[in-house]
Amino acid sequence: MQHILEELQKRRDQARQGGGERRIAAQHAKGKLTARERIELLLDEGSFEEFDMFVEHRATEFGMAEQRIPGDGVVTGWGAINGRVVYVFSKDFTVFGGSLSMAHAQKIVKVQRMAAKVGAPVIGLFDAGGARIQEGVDSLAGYADIFVENVLSSGVIPQISVIMGPCAGGDVYSPAMTDFIFMVKDTSYMYVTGPDVVRTVTNEEVSHEDLGGARVHAGKSGVADGAFENDLEALTQIRRLVDFLPASNREKPPVRESFDDPERDEPSLDTLVPANPNKPYDMKELILKVVDEADFFEISKDWARNIITGFARMDGATVGVVANQPQVLAGVLDIDASRKAARFVRFCDAFQIPIVTFVDVPGFMPGTRQEYGGLIKHGAKLLFAYTEATVPKVTVITRKAYGGAYDVMSSKHLRGDVNYAWPTAEIAVMGAKGAVEIIFRADAKDPAKLAEREAEYKARFANPFVAASRGYIDDVIMPHGTRRRIVRALKSLKNKQVSNPWKKHDNIPL
């Protein structure tokens, strides 16, 4: 009997060795942790339970029959993050470069299905060299099996991808269909075709980093939702993110004890909006001063910075925050900002996370680049997402809410539940200057008269009271009391129930 137990221990030890000491040392030298080390840091200490440790591939071509390593290049299983169950797969670059075989794919599919069944998030840690070429079409079939689970689980359980090494070709599409992608700076890259192919096809010379590094995807393409300095920071931050999220769409987002007074006033918010309407200010200051403990997990921080999205808590309960950022492009809505916010709003709606929106928007971005790029349809995504969302929606207009963008930013008209405005709000079709130039075209050559008209227009419309008199704004609130008011509004909306008409699914302008 003892002998049998020893045999198990021996096999386990062998499996845990992955690709062997030499490859593990090489992995460390590149500034990367191994697949198992990453899981240890991601999950609560000692909570990981591995599945399929002894799975091996069944390929025989090209001498593969002689090369079998238990686990076959991916470590899978489940464990806990702060006591809550999550499913994990972590590609092992030390085993066949983490390349995907049919057996490897089936291991991933198994955790995906388990997670969907029990309603728990799936976290994938990527560090791999693509398809196992020796397996041919079996490998491609394996990819597709994973894709199917990604799609079926979308909106059911949170799916998070962390790119911690190479991720190219077929490997990129599974992360692409998950809710969030994070990358590690300098050690990870992601692209459909690599620099060699790029050179052959387009004669472009480009490095891995410049083609698909963390900075590219987190700052330029918007493919990644964030980039971290190293594996350690990335895994710590994923834990932080998971703490905000519900385990599935079947449960409400988690509530935890807050150390922050829900009634806390912030007197300095009364001076946040500058006297000069053209002067920018930092919307993040408002977010950090309003949410619990100044704890804000920003999504897509470095891309489309004219809009801010991220998770926070109000009196212990998770909310999604969307806010225009007057500091970047005056907070204008452009293609990227609309896409970024729309996707975020839909995530929140899918997972029952209430949405708090802070508005200071001068309108949509004009120009050929925007129109040629399809601003109409991209802008419509945000309009669509806010409208269809049935979660509690609380909106605070701090300054500008002009034109169509006013409508879009979670206005009363799009089924906003509680809509507040600060006394500094200007809710109008456009700024005073532009408005009088159109209305009083006859006075165009008389600057004195035009200035007079502008002042008139300002006095009449550059305030929240016209909108409030129509009931489009529920109340005009003191900036310093914003936290208290939002907490109260969210509590009042806790049991909100609205359902959209039955449909197979909607047809959002993709």
Added chain:
Amino acid sequence: MFSKILIANRGEIAVRVIKTCRRLGIATVVVYSEADADSLAVQMADESVFIGPPPAAQSYLDADKIIAAARQTGAEAIHPGFGFLSEKASFAQRCQDEGITFIGPNPHAIEAMGDKITSKKFAAAAGVSTVPGYMGLIEGVDNAVSISGEIGYPVMIKASAGGGGKGIRVAWSEADVREGFPAVQAEARGAFGDDRIFIEKFITSPRHIEIQVLGDKHGHVVHLFERECSIQRRNQKVVEEAPSPLLDPETRAAMGAQAVALAKAVNYDSAGTVEFVAGQDKSFYFLEMNTRLQVEHPVTELITGLDLVEQMIRVAAGEPLAFGQDDLKINGWAIESRIYAEDPYRKFLPSIGRLVRYEPPREGLTEEGYLVRNDAGVVEGDEISMFYDPMISKLCTWGPSRAAAVAGMARALEDFHIEGPGHNVPFLAAVMDQERFQSGRLATSYIADEFPDGFTGLAPRSEQLDLMTAVAACMHRTLAARAQTAGAGLTPRKMRDDWVVVVGEDVRRKVVLSDGEGALNVDLPDEDRALRLEGVDWRPGRPVFRGVLDGRPFSAEVAPAPEGFVIRHRAAKARVLVLAPLSAELHERLPKKAAADTSKQIVSPMPGLVVALEVRPGQEVKEGETVVIIEAMKMQNVIKAERDGVVKAVGPKAGDSVAADEVLVEFA
């Protein structure tokens, strides 16, 4: 006594004057520019009058508007504060002509002392010791060079109308004079509208010691002892104290007597300051007389118990001084730290912007036995604007001894939390922690001597490592315990109590945490000792952590980092991780990441306007050559190349605004 006073100033000094007026039952009027419409001074004053756009020349320096404001509100007297119109004899005269009392000396005294050349002549006549120098008008650069040669290098080139650190340069050689003279002249013309310059001997390793005098309209003059203001940067005072650690009673008496003699010679009838330069051998020479209230007057108030603003008001109203020289005694020691909006980590470049967080230490006598006074004109959410002096506040501490006042200042600075603009609190904390400062070996070159390569913070001392360890452990425990409250049955029954704490790059130590009665015990098993943290005043999200470690009260700035925390205690700042043993092992396995190579770029150290761009792509540049000139806070900042190289690309053009960290020039 007056029933209503107009304050022709802004910021902290306006608030300061209002406070005294309130105590005396005098109504106050402040004037304000567009930039100050919502300021604390405007809110505190009984009345306020708008006087124009932000630039001082169109508001606070516009005598017509200020006189009109006094007329309109029926103010009987004007307190000019310091700066602006405070030392304009013409303004004092104008007040007199209009029948409004100027709360300051008579115009003749201002006239006589306001001009540095005339003042030296008066001083010499009154028997005051003076520095060798040339008091005549200087014709031009060549003339300046020959005069400097006669006096002997080093010499100081100074604008006659200068003050407050502007329009002063030291020249060590003819080349310095050739470069510096026109620069000082230009600055003087721009800042004061007066380009007269004088040159005098520069005393090596000098100290700045000044005597506070107070006179009335009845011929009485007393001195209120000295202040030492040797801790300066670019001739701008940063730390002041009273009394001076240099002086003995005899020297103090001698300096006081000379100051009084000078004041009497010009019929001085208000508060004023006679500035001396002192050698380490206690020799002293007259520098100039400031015919106004000084920024650093609070330290004198703290050691004499007098309210100088009150005294100015009383003597202006014609009251005789209620005390004589013999009634005045020095009580204890007082230090002032000027909290500036400047970035000490970036060569002290000015930093403006909104005070996102502004939490000064509590004022009054503390349980620890020192007294805190914080003179400020701002509240959280105010803007430090580019139009005026970037001073945020004046933090003063008083203690029965110099050591107590210094220790008190170090503690008060711990409790000062500012977010938004860069600020010099960590730098001031470093000064307070230096043995040289503590032992009083001061000189105006102190900062240059002690921080020759600029300020980068100080490495944590062993007791600071302990503090950071305990603070991080406490925060981690609070957060970890709370994180588990959302758990669903998979939470371990007991949280681990043994951790590895990593401070900065090098220090890692095992800790074992346990609850003591109302305290956290932090055992350091490898060092065979334990720390005890109690009286914790912190909650997640708060930027200041207060507690008592092994009986010693402290405050530290804390912020969450992507991993762990960043903790700053005084001048020491470090990232601190609290890790489970396995995690600590994995941390050690990863190689340190090399920092990005920024040596090939010159980035803008501050937001500002590009005044001149002196290089173009392809040009060869030598180390130390001027590359870009950026104007910020009305100061021209010359950015020089830090290495030799060929310019590859140039970012902005002259006239462009640039942000901090924006790339100005890239080298190939």
